[in-house]
Amino acid sequence: MGSRIVATGRAVPRTALTNKDLERYMDTSDQWIRSRTGIGSRYAMRQGESLADIATDASRTALERAGVKPGALDAIIVGTVSSEYAFPSLACQIQKGLGISSMPAFDVAAACSGFVYALQVADAQMRAGDFKRVLVVGADALSTMVDWSDRRTAVLFGDGAGACVMVTEAGNRGVLSSLLRSAGEHWNLLSLRSTGIRATIDSEVRRCADDAIQMKGPELFKIAVKRMEEISRLVAARAGVKLEEIDLFVPHQANLRIMSAVAERLGLPPGKVFTNIDRYGNTSAASVPIALDEALEQGRIHDGNIVMLNACGGGLTWGANLIRW
Numbered sequence: 176m177g178s179r180i181v182a183t184g185r186a187v188p189r190t191a192l193t194n195k196d197l198e199r200y201m202d203t204s205d206q207w208i209r210s211r212t213g214i215g216s217r218y219a220m221r222q223g224e225s226l227a228d229i230a231t232d233a234s235r236t237a238l239e240r241a242g243v244k245p246g247a248l249d250a251i252i253v254g255t256v257s258s259e260y261a262f263p264s265l266a267c268q269i270q271k272g273l274g275i276s277s278m279p280a281f282d283v284a285a286a287c288s289g290f291v292y293a294l295q296v297a298d299a300q301m302r303a304g305d306f307k308r309v310l311v312v313g314a315d316a317l318s319t320m321v322d323w324s325d326r327r328t329a330v331l332f333g334d335g336a337g338a339c340v341m342v343t344e345a346g347n348r349g350v351l352s353s354l355l356r357s358a359g360e361h362w363n364l365l366s367l368r369s370t371g372i373r374a375t376i377d378s379e380v381r382r383c384a385d386d387a388i389q390m391k392g393p394e395l396f397k398i399a400v401k402r403m404e405e406i407s408r409l410v411a412a413r414a415g416v417k418l419e420e421i422d423l424f425v426p427h428q429a430n431l432r433i434m435s436a437v438a439e440r441l442g443l444p445p446g447k448v449f450t451n452i453d454r455y456g457n458t459s460a461a462s463v464p465i466a467l468d469e470a471l472e473q474g475r476i477h478d479g480n481i482v483m484l485n486a487c488g489g490g491l492t493w494g495a496n497l498i499r500w
């Protein structure tokens with residue numbers, strides 16, 4: 176018995192910030208951001224908005240599309256590192272938002288790899304027979320954790336949530352294989368100290384630079400390309416799938432140049448790589464499920480297709496899920 180994604184959903188904050196908007200706040204340009212990252216705009220939370228509400232909206236959409244009542248869920252597993260609360264978990268907040276209780280609800284902290292990690296955890300527990308219907312969510316609001324005067328990080332991140340409903344199923348569809356990896360020795364390539372302070376572009380709250388997201392971009396870039404390529408090959412080999420059999424590659428949307436480099440190394444043509452970073456920026460754990468939801472909406476995935484989800488982020492963490500749709 177395996178697990179299969181039967182429906183997805185997504186939600187974002189109300190405000191879209193374009194690169195031109197950011198030019199008013201810091202010394203940057205639309206040209207630099209587009210050419211170095213592929214980002215054109217991103218959704219950013221304002222004061223009064225809540226990641227829990229956005230994640231609950233995405234979850235509701237996925238549940239409705241799946242025809243699964245919230246009360247029928249056996250577990251809620253959420254990849255996130257930016258909930259308003261250190262505890263309760265975002266999973267418990269979503270559970271409250273959906274008006275249900277009793278089933279286990281917990282977060283998985285793997286930064287940008289959070290959704291890929293959460294999906295692996297759900298799949299393994301479903302294969303073990305623990306759960307039959309699981310809500311898996313990736314949600315983050317890293318725009319609230321940057322130093323808005325630091326152009327090296329402030330232009331990169333957007334906020335949002337993506338969700339999917341997974342059910343156990345016999346047969347050859349569903350998650351074929353997942354692989355997760357971490358390298359704690361690279362912890363300081365992308366990090367954020369826990370302070371509990373939140374800043375948004377329109378608020379007076381300013382934190383000291385050390386308490387905002389710290390990133391060594393160029394070093395991270397090189398490792399991300401290498402690791403994402405490597406894990407793709409490993410997970411495909413483990414499932415007995417050839418790389419050329421992949422119909423759609425859905426990578427974490429951190430940088431268009433990273434995605435292109437990984438795809439090129441894997442021999443995947445641009446038409447097999449899903450990107451939406453131009454409209455979302457880097458939404459951390461939300462990026463893969465938001466991209467998956469859009470890919471389905473755009474008819475890019477058909478029954479029987481081989482889809483690879485892939486991510487790399489703070490930790491370092493990285494991983495991939497190979498799915499037969």
Ligand code: UT7
Nearest residue numbers: 203204207211287326327330392393395396399429430488
């Ligand atoms: O989601 C988790 C995984 N994340 C990643 O894997 C991110 C990996 N890294 C990257 O995507 C890229 O390294 C960045 C997009 C973060 C940076 O791009 P880069 O091409 O590596 O630029 P850089 O950091 O080497 O900076 C090049 C120049 C610098 O100026 P000087 O020193 O050459 O004069 C920066 O100060 O670009 C400057 N710069 C900017 N200029 C205008 C940096 N940020 C900006 C900006 N606007 N926003």
